[in-house]
Amino acid sequence: AQxxxxxxxxxxxxxxxxxxxxxxxxxSGNPYLFWYVQYPNRGLQFLLKYITGDNLxxxxxGFEAEFNKSQTSxxxxxxxxxxxxxxxxxxxVRDYSGAGSYQLTFGKGTKLSVIP
Amino acid sequence: DGGITQSxxxxxxxxxxxxTLSCEQNLNHDAMYWYRQDPGQGLRLxxxxxxxxxxxxxDIAEGYSVSREKKESFPLTVTSAQKNPxxxxxxxxxxxxxxxxxxxxxxxxxTVT
Numbered sequence: 001a002q003x004x005x006x007x008x009x010x011x012x013x014x015x016x017x018x019x020x021x022x023x024x025x026x027x028s029g030n031p032y033l034f035w036y037v038q039y040p041n042r043g044l045q046f047l048l049k050y051i052t053g054d055n056l057x058x059x060x061x062g063f064e065a066e067f068n069k070s071q072t073s074x075x076x077x078x079x080x081x082x083x084x085x086x087x088x089x090x091x092x093v094r095d096y097s098g099a100g101s102y103q104l105t106f107g108k109g110t111k112l113s114v115i116p
Numbered sequence: 117d118g119g120i121t122q123s124x125x126x127x128x129x130x131x132x133x134x135x136t137l138s139c140e141q142n143l144n145h146d147a148m149y150w151y152r153q154d155p156g157q158g159l160r161l162x163x164x165x166x167x168x169x170x171x172x173x174x175d176i177a178e179g180y181s182v183s184r185e186k187k188e189s190f191p192l193t194v195t196s197a198q199k200n201p202x203x204x205x206x207x208x209x210x211x212x213x214x215x216x217x218x219x220x221x222x223x224x225x226x227t228v229t
Binding site (some may be wrong): 008032034036041042043044046049051090092100102103104106107108109 | 157158216
C-alpha cells in the first residue's frame with residue numbers, strides 16, 4: 001500500500017519568511033501526490049497536485065511544491081508566509097484499492113503557524 | 117467547499133442512538149467518500165462509492181453504514197455499534213477516472229454523550 005509521512009506535527013514561521021511543510025512518500029509505481037489545506041472547523045481545500053512532468057508544481061494562494069523522486073519527497077513551499085496561511089496542511093497520495101478503485105491516503109497533517 | 121453540502125454542521129446525540137449524516141454533491145462526480153477526522157490522526161477512510169448502488173468499506177468501516185441510491189447523495193449512518201463516534205466527519209467526491217483530486221464538503225461535527 002502507498003503511504004505518506006509528514007514528519008513535523010507543527011511548523012512555526014515568521015510572517016514574510018519562506019515556509020516549507022515536509023512530506024515524504026512510499027509508493028509502487030508512479031506517484032500521484034496532492035496537498036490540501038484545512039482551516040478550523042472547515043473541509044479540506046485542494047492546493048496542488050503532481051501527476052507527471054515538471055518537478056516544481058504551482059498551486060493556489062502562491063503555494064508550490066517540489067517533487068523529488070530520489071528523495072521520495074513532495075515538500076510544500078511558499079516564498080513569503082502570511083498570517084492567513086496559518087492552518088492544517090495535509091499531504092496525500094493516490095492509492096489503488098483494487099477492482100479499478102482508487103482512494104487517497106493522507107498524512108497526519110502539519111499545523112502551520114505564521115507569527116506576525 | 118463549493119459543490120458539496122453536508123448537514124447539519126453540528127450534531128448532538130445520546131449514546132445508543134443511530135444518527136445519519138447527509139452529503140449531497142452537484143458536481144456530477146461518480147465517486148464519493150466518507151472520512152473521519154480525529155485530532156492528530158489525519159483523515160481515515162470509512163466508506164467509498166464509485167457508482168450508484170455500489171460501495172466499499174474503507175479502513176474503519178465497523179459501526180458505520182452507507183447507501184448510494186442516487187449519484188448526488190451518499191448518506192452515512194453512525195450506528196450504536198460504533199464505540200467512539202464523537203468526531204469530525206468529512207464527505208468528498210471526485211470524478212471516477214484519472215488522477216483527480218477530491219473535493220470536500222464543510223464537514224459535520226458529531227458529539228455523542
